[in-house]
Amino acid sequence: MTPKRVLLTQLIFCFVLTCGGLAFAQAADSLPSWKDGKAKQSIIEFVTKVTKQGSRYFVPVDERIATFDNDGTLWAEKPAYFQLLFALDRVMALAPQHPEWKDKEPFASLLKGDTKAALAGGEHAILEIVMATHAGTTTAEFKKIVEDWLATAKHPVSKRPYTEMVYQPMLELLAYLRANGFKTFIVSGGGIEFMRPWTEKVYGIPPEQVVGSSIKTKYEIRDGKPVLVRLPELDFFDDKEGKPVAINQYIGRRPIAAFGNSDGDLQMLQWTTAGQGPRFALYVHHTDAEREWAYDRKSSIGRLDKGLEEAKVKGWTVVDMKQDWMVIYPFEKR
Amino acid sequence: MTPKRVLLTQLIFCFVLTCGGLAFAQAADSLPSWKDGKAKQSIIEFVTKVTKQGSRYFVPVDERIATFDNDGTLWAEKPAYFQLLFALDRVMALAPQHPEWKDKEPFASLLKGDTKAALAGGEHAILEIVMATHAGTTTAEFKKIVEDWLATAKHPVSKRPYTEMVYQPMLELLAYLRANGFKTFIVSGGGIEFMRPWTEKVYGIPPEQVVGSSIKTKYEIRDGKPVLVRLPELDFFDDKEGKPVAINQYIGRRPIAAFGNSDGDLQMLQWTTAGQGPRFALYVHHTDAEREWAYDRKSSIGRLDKGLEEAKVKGWTVVDMKQDWMVIYPFEKR
Numbered sequence: 001m002t003p004k005r006v007l008l009t010q011l012i013f014c015f016v017l018t019c020g021g022l023a024f025a026q027a028a029d030s031l032p033s034w035k036d037g038k039a040k041q042s043i044i045e046f047v048t049k050v051t052k053q054g055s056r057y058f059v060p061v062d063e064r065i066a067t068f069d070n071d072g073t074l075w076a077e078k079p080a081y082f083q084l085l086f087a088l089d090r091v092m093a094l095a096p097q098h099p100e101w102k103d104k105e106p107f108a109s110l111l112k113g114d115t116k117a118a119l120a121g122g123e124h125a126i127l128e129i130v131m132a133t134h135a136g137t138t139t140a141e142f143k144k145i146v147e148d149w150l151a152t153a154k155h156p157v158s159k160r161p162y163t164e165m166v167y168q169p170m171l172e173l174l175a176y177l178r179a180n181g182f183k184t185f186i187v188s189g190g191g192i193e194f195m196r197p198w199t200e201k202v203y204g205i206p207p208e209q210v211v212g213s214s215i216k217t218k219y220e221i222r223d224g225k226p227v228l229v230r231l232p233e234l235d236f237f238d239d240k241e242g243k244p245v246a247i248n249q250y251i252g253r254r255p256i257a258a259f260g261n262s263d264g265d266l267q268m269l270q271w272t273t274a275g276q277g278p279r280f281a282l283y284v285h286h287t288d289a290e291r292e293w294a295y296d297r298k299s300s301i302g303r304l305d306k307g308l309e310e311a312k313v314k315g316w317t318v319v320d321m322k323q324d325w326m327v328i329y330p331f332e333k334r
Numbered sequence: 335m336t337p338k339r340v341l342l343t344q345l346i347f348c349f350v351l352t353c354g355g356l357a358f359a360q361a362a363d364s365l366p367s368w369k370d371g372k373a374k375q376s377i378i379e380f381v382t383k384v385t386k387q388g389s390r391y392f393v394p395v396d397e398r399i400a401t402f403d404n405d406g407t408l409w410a411e412k413p414a415y416f417q418l419l420f421a422l423d424r425v426m427a428l429a430p431q432h433p434e435w436k437d438k439e440p441f442a443s444l445l446k447g448d449t450k451a452a453l454a455g456g457e458h459a460i461l462e463i464v465m466a467t468h469a470g471t472t473t474a475e476f477k478k479i480v481e482d483w484l485a486t487a488k489h490p491v492s493k494r495p496y497t498e499m500v501y502q503p504m505l506e507l508l509a510y511l512r513a514n515g516f517k518t519f520i521v522s523g524g525g526i527e528f529m530r531p532w533t534e535k536v537y538g539i540p541p542e543q544v545v546g547s548s549i550k551t552k553y554e555i556r557d558g559k560p561v562l563v564r565l566p567e568l569d570f571f572d573d574k575e576g577k578p579v580a581i582n583q584y585i586g587r588r589p590i591a592a593f594g595n596s597d598g599d600l601q602m603l604q605w606t607t608a609g610q611g612p613r614f615a616l617y618v619h620h621t622d623a624e625r626e627w628a629y630d631r632k633s634s635i636g637r638l639d640k641g642l643e644e645a646k647v648k649g650w651t652v653v654d655m656k657q658d659w660m661v662i663y664p665f666e667k668r
Binding site: 062065139183192193196200206207208209210214217218219221225226228235241242244245248249250251252253267270271274 | 396399473517526527530534540541542543544548551552553555559560562569575576578579582583584585586587601604605608
C-alpha cells in the first residue's frame with residue numbers, strides 16, 4: 001500500500017472503532033438508574049427489536065411514537081396533584097382582588113386554611129377553584145404566572161422546586177427512546193398550558209408534543225393587538241377514554257409505546273397495544289414508601305387497580321419503583 | 335509539511351469546498367418555480383435573516399414554526415372545496431343504504447344531480463351532508479374511505495387525481511423551509527382526518543403536524559378491541575378566529591411565518607405577525623384565470639377581501655400567481 005492508502009485505511013479503521021465504541025457505550029449506559037431486571041430488559045428488548053433494520057419487527061422512524069402520562073409517571077403526584085397545589089396558591093394570591101370569596105365556598109374554607117372542607121364539595125368545588133385560578137387571563141399572562149410559580153414554589157414535603165420532583169429513570173428512558181428515533185409525547189390529565197412552559201427544559205419535550213386537558217380560549221383584539229383569552233369553560237378532559245381520543249386528535253397516529261401509572265392511563269395503554277406490529281406498554285407502580293410514596297388500588301390520586309389486573313393478563317411491564325429504580329429523583333445522584 | 339499533513343489538508347479543503355458548493359447550489363435552486371421578483375426575494379430574505387447565526391434576527395431551530403392553510407394555499411379549491419366534492423361522492427356511494435334520502439333534503443336534490451338546489455339550504459344543508467358522510471364510522475374505516483377515494487376520484491376540470499392539484503411553488507417552499515430548520519404545519523378549515531391520510535406523502539407534513547376542523551370521537555370496545563367512533567357532532571371549526579385558537583391548542587407556540595390565501599386565514603396571519611422578533615406573512619392571490627382560477631373579493635369560496643387590504647397596510651407578501659409562479663402544478667413540469 002502507498003502511504004496515502006495506509007493513512008486512509010487507518011482513518012477509516014479509527015472512525016469505525018470510535019463509532020462502534022460510542023454505540024456500545026450508549027446502549028450500555030443509557031438507563032444507568034434502572035437496576036438490571038425484567039423491567040429494564042423488556043424496554044431494551046423492545047427498542048432493539050423495532051430499530052433493527054431488516055428485522056420483521058422493524059418500525060420506520062416516523063412511526064416511533066411514544067406517549068407518556070405526566071402526574072405519577074414523569075413527576076410525583078403526592079401529597080396532591082402539583083397543579084392543584086398551584087391552584088391553591090393562586091387562590092391565596094388572588095384573594096385580595098376577590099373580597100367576595102370570604103363568604104363563598106370553596107374559597108372561604110381555603111382562605112381559612114381548611115383545604116379538606118374546601119374540597120368536600122368534590123368535583124364541583126375543584127372545578128370552581130380551577131376556573132377561578134386558570135381562566136380570565138390571556139395565554140401569555142397565564143404562561144408567566146406558571147413560570148413565576150415554578151421559580152419560587154416548593155414541594156410541601158421535600159421543600160424542593162416541583163420541577164426537581166421528576167423521576168430520574170424516566171428522564172433516562174425519554175432520552176434513550178429519542179436517541180433511538182422515537183418522538184416522545186406527553187398525554188396527561190393535567191392542564192396543557194400548565195405543562196407547556198417547562199416540559200422542554202425539564203423533559204426535552206417541546207410544547208407541540210404536549211397533550212393535556214384544556215379550557216376554551218377566545219381570539220380578541222385588545223389595543224390593536226391580538227390576544228387569546230382563557231375562558232372559564234372546560235374544553236377537553238384528557239383522562240381515561242379521553243386519552244385515546246386526544247391521541248387521535250393531536251397526534252393522528254397510534255403510539256407504539258405508552259407509559260402510565262394509573263387507571264386513568266388504562267385506555268391509552270389498551271389503544272396503544274391494540275395496534276398491529278410490536279407494541280409496548282408500561283406501568284410505573286408506586287411501591288416505595290421510603291424514597292417516594294407507596295399507593296395503588298385504594299388511592300384517590302393516581303389509583304392503579306383495574307390497570308394492575310390488565311397488566312398481568314396482557315403481560316405489560318410493571319415497574320416496581322422500590323426494586324427497579326436505583327434512584328428516584330435527579331438530586332439523589334448529587 | 336509531511337505527506338500525511340498534506341493529505342489531511344487536502345481532505346479538509348475538499349470537504350469545505352464540497353459543503354460550501356452544496357450550500358450555494360441549494361440556496362440558488364431551492365425555489366426554481368418562483369420567478370425572480372419581490373415575492374421570492376422576500377421569502378429568501380426572511381429565511382436568510384432568521385437562520386444566520388449571530389445575527390440579531392436569528393431564531394433558534396425549535397422556534398422556527400411555519401403554518402400553512404391548505405385549500406387554495408397548498409392545493410386548489412375550485413370549482414368547490416375538494417372535501418365537499420368528496421362528501422357529494424360519498425352521498426352517492428351511501429345512497430343504497432339510505433332509501434329515506436330519496437324524500438329528504440338536501441339528499442333528494444343531490445341524488446337527482448341538482449347540487450345547487452341541495453346547497454340552497456346553506457350552512458345547515460352542508461352540515462347535514464358532512465355529518466352523514468363523515469360520521470358513523472371508526473377512525474380507521476374513515477381513513478380507508480379517504481384513501482380509496484383519493485386513489486380513484488378525478489378533479490372535474492383537470493381530470494387528474496386531486497393530490498396532483500397541488501401547487502409546485504408551494505411544495506418547493508415547504509421543502510426550502512424544512513431544509514432551513516423550520517417545522518411546517520398545516521392549519522386548515524378542512525377536516526383534520528380528511529387531510530392526515532395523505533399530507534405526509536404529498537407535502538412531507540406528518541399527521542401530528544396537521545391541524546384542522548374536527549368532529550367528536552368516542553372510545554369504545556367492540557368485540558374486545560378498542561375503536562374510536564366518529565360522532566355526528568362538530569368538535570372544532572378551524573377557520574378565522576379559530577385558527578389562532580387551534581395554533582395555541584395544538585402547537586402551543588406562535589408561528590414565526592404563516593401562509594394563507596383567504597380572509598379565513600387573516601387572524602392566523604395577524605396572530606403570527608403580532609409576535610416579537612422577525613415575522614413573515616404571505617398571501618397567495620389567485621390571479622391566473624388561464625392556468626388556475628382568478629378570484630378574490632367576490633368569491634364565495636376562498637374570499638380574499640379584508641386580507642388583501644391588511645396585507646397592503648402591513649407590508650405582507652402577496653403572491654401574484656400569474657406573475658410570480660413559472661408553473662402552478664407539478665404535472666406542468668413533465
